[in-house]
Amino acid sequence: MKTVWVTGGSSGLGLHTAAALRRDGWQVIAGARSFGDETAEDGTIRLPLDVTREESVKEFCRRAAQIALPDALIQCAGILVLGSCEETETEEFRKVIDTNYLGMVRMNREVLPLMRKRGGGKIVLFSSINGLLGIPFQSAYTASKHAIEGYAECLALEVKPFGIQVMLVEPGDHRSGSDKYRPHAAAMNGHSPYAAAYESAVAQIAHDEHNGSDPDVLGRKIARTLDRKRIPFRKRIASPDQHLAVYIHKLLPAKLNEAILRKYYIRKKSS
Numbered sequence: 556m557k558t559v560w561v562t563g564g565s566s567g568l569g570l571h572t573a574a575a576l577r578r579d580g581w582q583v584i585a586g587a588r589s590f591g592d593e594t595a596e597d598g599t600i601r602l603p604l605d606v607t608r609e610e611s612v613k614e615f616c617r618r619a620a621q622i623a624l625p626d627a628l629i630q631c632a633g634i635l636v637l638g639s640c641e642e643t644e645t646e647e648f649r650k651v652i653d654t655n656y657l658g659m660v661r662m663n664r665e666v667l668p669l670m671r672k673r674g675g676g677k678i679v680l681f682s683s684i685n686g687l688l689g690i691p692f693q694s695a696y697t698a699s700k701h702a703i704e705g706y707a708e709c710l711a712l713e714v715k716p717f718g719i720q721v722m723l724v725e726p727g728d729h730r731s732g733s734d735k736y737r738p739h740a741a742a743m744n745g746h747s748p749y750a751a752a753y754e755s756a757v758a759q760i761a762h763d764e765h766n767g768s769d770p771d772v773l774g775r776k777i778a779r780t781l782d783r784k785r786i787p788f789r790k791r792i793a794s795p796d797q798h799l800a801v802y803i804h805k806l807l808p809a810k811l812n813e814a815i816l817r818k819y820y821i822r823k824k825s826s
C-alpha cells in the first residue's frame with residue numbers, strides 16, 4: 556500500500572483530497588492543528604500539525620515516519636486574510652506567508668531527505684489561480700501563492716535527479732473552504748477609505764466561492780493524477796471562465812487586465 560502525507564487535512568480541499576486517496580487505497584496520514592491522535596472512520600490517520608511551528612512539523616514527520624514513509628506529500632494547509640494592502644497589518648501578512656508558503660518550506664525540508672533516501676517521491680503543493688494573477692483585497696494570500704509558484708520551479712529543478720517529482724495544483728474557486736480561514740483584516744471597517752470597493756469585492760469573492768466547483772471532483776482528479784508514473788508540473792483545476800482569465804492575463808497588456816478585473820470586482824459607488 557502506498558502512503559501519502561497530507562497537510563491541512565481537516566477541512567476543504569485537503570479533506571476531500573485525503574478522502575479520495577483513501578478510497579483509492581492509499582494509506583493517508585493527515586495533519587492539522589485541530590487533530591489530536593485519532594483515526595477517522597475511513598481509516599485516515601490524523602496527527603496534530605501546525606506548519607508555522609518548526610517543532611510541530613518535526614514531531615509530525617517523526618511520528619508519521621514511524622507509521623510509514625511517504626510516497627507522496629500533499630500540502631494543502633492554507634489561510635487567507637481579506638483586506639486592503641494599506642490596512643492589512645504586517646503581522647497579518649506575516650501569518651499568511653508563514654502558513655501558506657513557509658509552512659510548505661518547513662515540511663519539505665523534513666520530507667526531502669526521507670524521499671531522497673528512498674530514491675523518489677511526489678510532492679504536491681497547493682497554489683491557486685491567485686498564484687498566477689492578483690485580485691483586489693487578497694494581497695497577502697496572492698503574494699503567498701506567487702511565492703509558492705516561484706519556489707516550486709526551483710524545487711522541481713533541484714530534486715529531479717533524486718527521482719522526486721513536484722506538482723503545483725492551481726485550483727479555481729471551489730465550494731469547500733471554511734469562512735473561519737478567511738478573516739477580515741482587523742482594520743477593515745465602515746470607516747475604511749476602501750469600504751465601498753472592499754464590500755463589492757468581498758461579495759464577489761464570496762459569491763464565486765459559494766458557486767465554485769465541486770471539491771470532491773478535485774480530490775478525485777488529484778488521486779488519479781498521483782497514480783501516474785509521471786505527474787505534470789502544473790495542474791490547474793478550475794472552471795472554463797477561470798482558465799480563460801489566466802489565459803487572457805498572460806496575453807493582454809497590464810492596463811487592460813487591470814480594467815477587466817476592476818470592473819469584475821469593484822462595482823458601482825467606488826471610484
Ligand SMILES: NC(=O)c1ccc[n+]([C@@H]2O[C@H](COP(=O)([O-])OP(=O)(O)OC[C@H]3O[C@@H](n4cnc5c(N)ncnc54)[C@H](OP(=O)(O)O)[C@@H]3O)[C@@H](O)[C@H]2O)c1
Nearest residue numbers: 563565566567568587588589605606632633729732733736
Ligand atoms: N477553496 C478554494 O476555492 C481554493 C481555491 C484555490 C486554492 N485553494 C487552496 O487550497 C488549500 C485548502 O483550502 P480550502 O479553502 O479548501 O480549505 P480551508 O477550509 O480553508 O482549510 C484550511 C486547512 O488548512 C489547515 N491549516 C490552517 N492553518 C494551519 C497551520 N498553521 N498548520 C496546519 N494546518 C493549518 C486547516 O486546519 P486546522 O485549522 O485544523 O489547522 C484546514 O485543514 C489552501 O492552500 C488554499 O489556498 C483553495
